[in-house]
Amino acid sequence: MAELDRSGSKPPSSTPDSDSLLRRLAGPSVNKAGLAKDQTEINRIIAEVSKGSKFYENEKRKDRELTLRIERILRLRDEAVQGVDLNKVEQGVDKLIAQLEAKRDLSQAIVHVDMDAFFASVEVLDNPELASKPFAVGQGVVSTASYEARKFGVRSGMATFVAKRLCPELIVLPSHFDRYSEMSSRVMSIFRRYDPTMCVAGCDEGYLNITRYCDEHSISPEDCVTQMRRIVQEETSLTVSAGIAPNKMLAKICSDKNKPNGQFKLEFEPEAIKAFMHDLSIRKVPGVGRVNERLLESIGIKTCGDIFRQRAVLSLLDKQFGLEFLLQAYLGIASNVVQPGQREERKSIGAERTFNALSDPAKIYAKLEEVATELEHDMVEEGWTGKTVTLKYKLNTFEVHTRAKSFDRWISTRKEDLFAIGQELLKPELPLTLRLIGLRVTKLKDLKAEAESKARGIKRFFGSASSTGSPQKKRRIEGPQADQDDEDHDHSPRLSQDGFAISMPGYDEDIETDLADASASHGAEPETSLYRHPTAKPKSSSGTPSHSLLSTPSSSKGPSLPPSTSPPRMGKHSPLVLNDSNPFGTSSSALECPICSRMLETDNDGLNAHIDFCLSKQAIKEAQAASLQTAVPSKAAANAEERGAGLLKYKKKG
DNA sequence: ATACATACC
DNA sequence: AACTGGTATGTAT
Numbered sequence: 001m002a003e004l005d006r007s008g009s010k011p012p013s014s015t016p017d018s019d020s021l022l023r024r025l026a027g028p029s030v031n032k033a034g035l036a037k038d039q040t041e042i043n044r045i046i047a048e049v050s051k052g053s054k055f056y057e058n059e060k061r062k063d064r065e066l067t068l069r070i071e072r073i074l075r076l077r078d079e080a081v082q083g084v085d086l087n088k089v090e091q092g093v094d095k096l097i098a099q100l101e102a103k104r105d106l107s108q109a110i111v112h113v114d115m116d117a118f119f120a121s122v123e124v125l126d127n128p129e130l131a132s133k134p135f136a137v138g139q140g141v142v143s144t145a146s147y148e149a150r151k152f153g154v155r156s157g158m159a160t161f162v163a164k165r166l167c168p169e170l171i172v173l174p175s176h177f178d179r180y181s182e183m184s185s186r187v188m189s190i191f192r193r194y195d196p197t198m199c200v201a202g203c204d205e206g207y208l209n210i211t212r213y214c215d216e217h218s219i220s221p222e223d224c225v226t227q228m229r230r231i232v233q234e235e236t237s238l239t240v241s242a243g244i245a246p247n248k249m250l251a252k253i254c255s256d257k258n259k260p261n262g263q264f265k266l267e268f269e270p271e272a273i274k275a276f277m278h279d280l281s282i283r284k285v286p287g288v289g290r291v292n293e294r295l296l297e298s299i300g301i302k303t304c305g306d307i308f309r310q311r312a313v314l315s316l317l318d319k320q321f322g323l324e325f326l327l328q329a330y331l332g333i334a335s336n337v338v339q340p341g342q343r344e345e346r347k348s349i350g351a352e353r354t355f356n357a358l359s360d361p362a363k364i365y366a367k368l369e370e371v372a373t374e375l376e377h378d379m380v381e382e383g384w385t386g387k388t389v390t391l392k393y394k395l396n397t398f399e400v401h402t403r404a405k406s407f408d409r410w411i412s413t414r415k416e417d418l419f420a421i422g423q424e425l426l427k428p429e430l431p432l433t434l435r436l437i438g439l440r441v442t443k444l445k446d447l448k449a450e451a452e453s454k455a456r457g458i459k460r461f462f463g464s465a466s467s468t469g470s471p472q473k474k475r476r477i478e479g480p481q482a483d484q485d486d487e488d489h490d491h492s493p494r495l496s497q498d499g500f501a502i503s504m505p506g507y508d509e510d511i512e513t514d515l516a517d518a519s520a521s522h523g524a525e526p527e528t529s530l531y532r533h534p535t536a537k538p539k540s541s542s543g544t545p546s547h548s549l550l551s552t553p554s555s556s557k558g559p560s561l562p563p564s565t566s567p568p569r570m571g572k573h574s575p576l577v578l579n580d581s582n583p584f585g586t587s588s589s590a591l592e593c594p595i596c597s598r599m600l601e602t603d604n605d606g607l608n609a610h611i612d613f614c615l616s617k618q619a620i621k622e623a624q625a626a627s628l629q630t631a632v633p634s635k636a637a638a639n640a641e642e643r644g645a646g647l648l649k650y651k652k653k654g
Numbered sequence: 655a656t657a658c659a660t661a662c663c
Numbered sequence: 664a665a666c667t668g669g670t671a672t673g674t675a676t
Contacts, residue, residue, distance in 0.1 A: 055666050062659095141667045143663095156663085159666035202663045287672095289661050322673090348670060388655085398666085404656055438668085 020294055021063045022047055025056070026155070042153035042166060049165045058398035066291060070298045073320055077299060080316040089312040096324065097311075100333055105246065106268045108336045109221040111208040112243045112251035113191060113228075115184075116260045118204035119144035121238050122183050123173055135171035136163055140354075143175060147260060183236060190232050194224065199338050207248050209338040222265050229263065246273070249334035253284050273332035278305035285329045296321070304330045344446055349384050350392075351375040352438025357396035359433045365423060367437050372419035375439050379413040383448035386411060386441035389418070391425040394436035403429065410445055 022043040050056040115121065119137040124130045124146075134149035136142040138156075142163050145154040152167035160172050184203040191198050195208035214224050225242045232240050243254025244265035250273065257264035266276055280303055283293045296302075299317070301310050307330040314323050328334060351374040358364050379385065389411060390404040403425040411417065422439050 050666080053665075059666095138667075140665070143667080157667080161665045205663075287661070291660060319674090346670085347672090350669070352668060354667065390656090400658080402657060406655065436667090440670090 018063065018067075020066070021060060024059050024063055024290060025050055026153075039153070045153075045166055046158075046162055049162050050159075054397055055159075066294060070295060073295065073317065074298060076320070077313055077317055081313070084316070086312040089315050093311040093315045093323070093327070097327055097331065100324070100327055100331055101270070104270060104331070104333050105336055106270075107211070108209055108246060109211045109214060109268075110245055110248055110251045110336050110338060111194075111210055111221070111225055112245075112248065112255040113206050113208065114241050114243075114252075114255045115187060115204040116239045116241055117144050117146060118184075118238075119175065119180055120146040122176070122180050125183075125237055126176075126179065130171070133171060134167050134169055135173060136160065137173050137175055139172070139174055183238065186236050187232055187238060187240070190235060191228070194228055195338065197338065197340055199340055207251065207338045209336070222263070225263050225265075229261075247332075247334040247336040248338070249286055249329070250276075250332055252286055253280070256284070274330075277330060277332045278303065280304045282306070282329075287325070288329075292321075344449065346384070346444060346446075348440050348442040348444065349375070349379055349382070349386070350390075350438060350440025351378065352392060352436060352440075354394075354436045357433050357435045359431075361430060364426070364432070364434055364437065365419075367434075368422050368426065368439070369415070369419045371437055371439050372415045372422060375418055375441070376413050376415035379441065383446065383451065384441070384444050385413055385447060386445060387443035388441065389421045389425070390440045390442065391422050392436070392438040392440065393426065393429070393432065393434050396433045396435050398435070400436075401429075406443070411441065 025046050026043050136145045136149050142156050142158045154163040164170050194210050194213045199207045210224050221244050229240050239261040241255050241259050242263040243251040245251040245254050246268050254264040254266050282288050307326045314321050351371050388406040390402050392402045394400045
């Protein structure tokens with residue numbers, strides 16, 4: 001039954017257990033450093049262990065679909081090539097190549113740093129006995145395997161029961177996210193000594209531009225990185241690998257070259273770079289995963305050098321492969337812009353949870369509510385709202401589906417409302433057996449930025465010019481959309497700033513018990529219900545400035561909407577009784593905050609700082625309060641629909 | 655606008 | 664038995 005498909009060029013007939021399926025099952029991070037066992041043997045064991053499981057069947061399905069897709073592409077290619085002068089096509093591509101080449105910039109020294117087996121290394125710090133033992137971090141799924149475990153074929157992303165089969169001695173540890181987070185911050189702060197504007201890419205990686213540091217310290221990039229890695233090891237006992245190259249893509253590929261505890265510098269010469277890329281597996285290019293690897297392989301592309309050889313076909317199939325992206329990979333050209341991830345770049349926020357398959361709607365809704373609670377927490381904590389809610393669910397067969405709904409108002413972030421929207425999306429699908437449910441909000445609006453700009457406005461109103469030198473306003477020109485990067489097609493991951501999911505057990509807020517009908521819970525919610533999450537941390541006030549507005553959408557991005565907002569409801573206490581005769585005077589001892597009316601032992605600067613803080617909290621609350629009236633109607637409508645006895649009922653299954 | 659797939663850590 | 668979670672992006676319709 002397990003006949004391997006050894007044909008190179010013809011459409012592979014997807015035998016069960018085809019080569020590609022075995023590779024698929026082996027997980028995304030084969031090709032990673034450190035294996036000893038024969039990979040085909042490993043693949044065999046993995047397939048054997050997974051056989052018959054739902055997961056396995058789903059992988060088989062996806063593999064079949066991929067095979068069909070390849071057949072389609074090959075047909076497309078054969079048609080496209082008909083009666084075409086391939087030389088002409090190549091000439092066209094060569095022009096494009098020349099244009100790309102002209103953009104090559106070798107002036108910046110970019111470093112990609114990557115901590116070695118990060119979670120595992122931290123575990124060793126906390127329990128040295130683990131060193132030299134095969135172990136893995138992560139419960140159901142391996143997050144990180146120790147190098148010892150990797151020798152057995154244990155990989156991140158692998159189910160732990162499979163890993164156990166590959167390595168019966170394997171020790172499986174739970175994750176300790178707080179520890180990783182702490183160590184991550186410590187290491188990152190060392191990196192920042194070399195480039196204060198470094199870009200953190202997940203909890204164990206980052207990009208630095210060390211050009212300036214090297215200039216100022218008259219040190220070579222290699223020595224700089226050697227020193228940096230040594231300091232990390234001295235100060236944290238963690239090891240880091242690094243790649244040094246003229247851009248982010250190359251640096252990332254290079255950091256993998258001498259993986260545990262090593263570094264690699266690429267020559268800053270076009271010829272050296274092209275030679276480096278020429279024999280490199282296409283799979284090493286960030287953005288080319290297993291699927292694209294197989295797609296490209298089907299048209300004869302395994303290495304980056306092959307991109308050039310097949311440029312005519314790629315040009316004809318530009319739509320499916322992305323010619324320019326691949327040519328840049330072939331040339332080793334990519335962005336060298338290194339910036340800290342910007343808050344305003346965030347595109348979505350969500351939460352999801354996997355559980356043992358459930359069919360009972362009540363239980364499914366309970367899970368949905370958990371997820372809504374978690375999402376509310378994150379959205380409030382981080383100050384976001386948005387306009388589109390997407391429900392995601394995974395059947396017990398591992399098939400994934402999504403259902404989305406957009407609003408023309410900013411949605412409420414109350415868990416009851418998120419839950420109601422999710423319920424509305426899920427209900428019509430219902431008789432289902434699910435193993436995962438999730439909610440995600442997109443079309444975001446940054447309530448913190450808004451709050452702060454509001455704070456600025458109010459401050460101005462109070463005349464607190466405070467020339468005496470209150471906290472520098474980081475004036476940041478927003479007017480003319482300053483140049484923007486003219487070529488930062490950044491394909492590199494821009495992952496969560498702190499890198500960690502907050503899915504820790506223990507903060508589950510009380511789950512309200514209205515599973516069936518969320519409408520019960522809102523009507524007369526006292527305003528104070530918005531004041532949950534009193535755990536506001538004072539850190540927030542330092543953030544970035546920005547512009548105004550809240551709630552009503554009008555133009556979703558318009559920078560300068562007039563604050564049609566009601567002035568902060570400081571109402572009751574508004575009289576700003578500052579000090580006797582000198583309302584805006586400089587130094588005084590006891591000042592009353594006009595917002596929260598607390599008496600503060602501070603001077604004017606201190607008061608201003610406090611007002612900033614107070615207003616930003618206040619504005620967030622108001623924004624959320626304002627949006628409360630928003631999403632609710634949709635739910636009301638949904639209820640109306642249901643009650644409306646069959647006028648417009650959702651299609652019920654079965 | 656929505657659904658789905660792919661990728662990355 | 665058992666196969667994550669969060670975010671971004673591209674493509675098709």
